[in-house]
Amino acid sequence: MRDLSRRRLITSGLAAAAGVTSLGVAARIAQRYGLVPPDHGGIYGLGETLTYASQRLLTRHSLAREFSRSQISKRPVPNEMPPLREAFKRLQAGGFADWRLSVDGMVARPGTFSLAKLKSYPSRSQITQLACEEGWSYIAEWTGVPLSHVLELAGIQPQARYVVYFSIDPDWWESIDMADALHPQTFIAYGLNGDELPVGNGGPLRLRLPRQLGYKSVKFITHMTVTDSLKGFGKGLGSAAPEAGYAWYAGI
Amino acid sequence: MGDSVSIPSAASATPATTVASRRHSAFVRVTHWITTLCFIALLVSGIEVVISHPRFYWGETGNVLTQPLFKLPIPSSRTLVPTGYGYVLPDQNGWSRALHFQAAWVLVLTGLLYLISGFFTGHLRKNLLPGKADLSWRVLSTAIADHLRFKRPSEAEAWSYNVLQRLAYLFVIFVLFPLVIWTGLAMSLAFVSAFPATVTLLGGQQSARTIHFFVSLFLVLFLLVHIVMVWFAGFRSRMRAMITGPAGTDKEPT
Numbered sequence: 001m002r003d004l005s006r007r008r009l010i011t012s013g014l015a016a017a018a019g020v021t022s023l024g025v026a027a028r029i030a031q032r033y034g035l036v037p038p039d040h041g042g043i044y045g046l047g048e049t050l051t052y053a054s055q056r057l058l059t060r061h062s063l064a065r066e067f068s069r070s071q072i073s074k075r076p077v078p079n080e081m082p083p084l085r086e087a088f089k090r091l092q093a094g095g096f097a098d099w100r101l102s103v104d105g106m107v108a109r110p111g112t113f114s115l116a117k118l119k120s121y122p123s124r125s126q127i128t129q130l131a132c133e134e135g136w137s138y139i140a141e142w143t144g145v146p147l148s149h150v151l152e153l154a155g156i157q158p159q160a161r162y163v164v165y166f167s168i169d170p171d172w173w174e175s176i177d178m179a180d181a182l183h184p185q186t187f188i189a190y191g192l193n194g195d196e197l198p199v200g201n202g203g204p205l206r207l208r209l210p211r212q213l214g215y216k217s218v219k220f221i222t223h224m225t226v227t228d229s230l231k232g233f234g235k236g237l238g239s240a241a242p243e244a245g246y247a248w249y250a251g252i
Numbered sequence: 253m254g255d256s257v258s259i260p261s262a263a264s265a266t267p268a269t270t271v272a273s274r275r276h277s278a279f280v281r282v283t284h285w286i287t288t289l290c291f292i293a294l295l296v297s298g299i300e301v302v303i304s305h306p307r308f309y310w311g312e313t314g315n316v317l318t319q320p321l322f323k324l325p326i327p328s329s330r331t332l333v334p335t336g337y338g339y340v341l342p343d344q345n346g347w348s349r350a351l352h353f354q355a356a357w358v359l360v361l362t363g364l365l366y367l368i369s370g371f372f373t374g375h376l377r378k379n380l381l382p383g384k385a386d387l388s389w390r391v392l393s394t395a396i397a398d399h400l401r402f403k404r405p406s407e408a409e410a411w412s413y414n415v416l417q418r419l420a421y422l423f424v425i426f427v428l429f430p431l432v433i434w435t436g437l438a439m440s441l442a443f444v445s446a447f448p449a450t451v452t453l454l455g456g457q458q459s460a461r462t463i464h465f466f467v468s469l470f471l472v473l474f475l476l477v478h479i480v481m482v483w484f485a486g487f488r489s490r491m492r493a494m495i496t497g498p499a500g501t502d503k504e505p506t
Contacts, residue, residue, distance in 0.1 A: 005278070012279070044347070047354025055442045062446035067312070075317045079332055129313065129457065131441055133345055134330055135305035136315035137457060211442045245346025251442025252353060 038238030078200020108155030143191030274497035
């Protein structure tokens with residue numbers, strides 16, 4: 001009995017050592033293949049990294065579930081929002097004719113897009129679910145231009161790794177990796193259920209990212225930057241969410 | 253300390269030859285306590301997340317504008333939710349979600365190690381699978397009656413799980429835990445984009461959330477019964493067996 005347990009102790013010790021070593025190797029590989037999220041530091045870094053890495057490996061090209069027209073929720077929830085600021089109200093008074101989306105950073109042709117310009121590109125629609133981290137959800141038909149189309153027009157440089165996008169509300173900005181930025185269902189959305197996108201749902205312009213939770217689908221977007229590092233943005237955690245204690249990657 | 257344990261005669265018990273014999277292998281003890289820690293973390297963080305929207309639905313979608321299946325009579329951490337309470341609790345979802353997923357990862361990995369090791373060491377077969385003879389109605393009904401009468405466990409049970417214990421543990425390991433993991437993953441937008449059947453088989457994302465809630469309740473119920481039974485069987489000896497290993501019975505009188 002005693003010998004057996006000693007032998008067992010040694011083998012489990014060796015197994016633990018092997019485990020720690022392979023963890024180190026895994027961390028290196030993960031870093032190289034872009035499987036480490038910008039908010040990997042801190043006590044929850046392990047969980048965030050495991051979730052992001054595994055979902056990136058499993059879901060790089062998968063498509064968010066799309067639903068039939070009959071499954072569209074009767075009322076898309078306009079959820080609670082901070083009060084709209086002066087700058088927004090002024091643009092709203094002008095029917096959003098002067099709303100602009102600027103794209104810069106690691107692109108060949110930085111530029112500014114008006115709503116009319118964005119609407120002139122081939123539009124796409126998707127009937128997808130918007131799920132909030134709180135637990136509620138609704139299904140709606142979103143219309144817009146795929147983000148990849150706008151990025152192609154701007155000409156992303158090969159070293160680009162993230163797209164950072166900003167709301168007119170200075171406290172709301174997010175970023176996504178290129179897998180999500182170039183994903184066919186990632187839209188710059190301007191329409192909801194066949195109509196203009198209501199202000200309550202993020203109109204006139206909202207980033208729509210159906211494979212992540214609602215807070216990544218930033219409302220009232222005005223600015224985008226393509227970058228190879230998130231260090232220079234805010235506290236360097238990737239977006240406003242981690243600064244408020246929320247995960248940068250919100251696929252779960 | 254100097255417990256001289258009389259060797260039980262139960263067929264499935266591991267006989268002890270010396271005082272050094274252990275009731276639970278080190279592997280079982282370590283995974284047990286990691287699981288305990290993770291479960292408590294998941295429970296606390298899970299409650300926190302529920303507070304942000306204490307309403308449950310069936311089907312694909314559900315929100316404050318739709319009819320809930322039921323709602324919990326508790327205040328919420330969001331102004332949007334009509335709870336009937338005149339106040340809103342502070343938002344705790346950030347760390348709660350992070351802790352929930354981190355604990356889930358550790359629990360799932362620990363569980364996998366436990367299953368693999370349990371399979372190869374024979375722990376599952378020897379300690380958890382009930383003997384054929386134990387599955388007769390006579391044995392089962394006696395065991396149930398003994399439990400209902402709160403009859404104290406026999407000496408043999410300090411060494412081996414009784415049949416109801418075995419069935420309960422198997423149910424938790426092979427039914428409740430897989431179900432709670434499945435329903436958890438079914439709520440992940442990205443995960444179901446790759447594996448849509450995970451959620452469609454359950455009837456939708458909100459159904460998954462509701463089932464997740466109920467399975468968690470069952471797990472909490474198991475935990476409570478588990479603690480009561482440990483208490484009843486002799487808290488000190490059972491805790492000692494699960495922490496440092498030696499079996500035995502409590503010295504204090506009933």
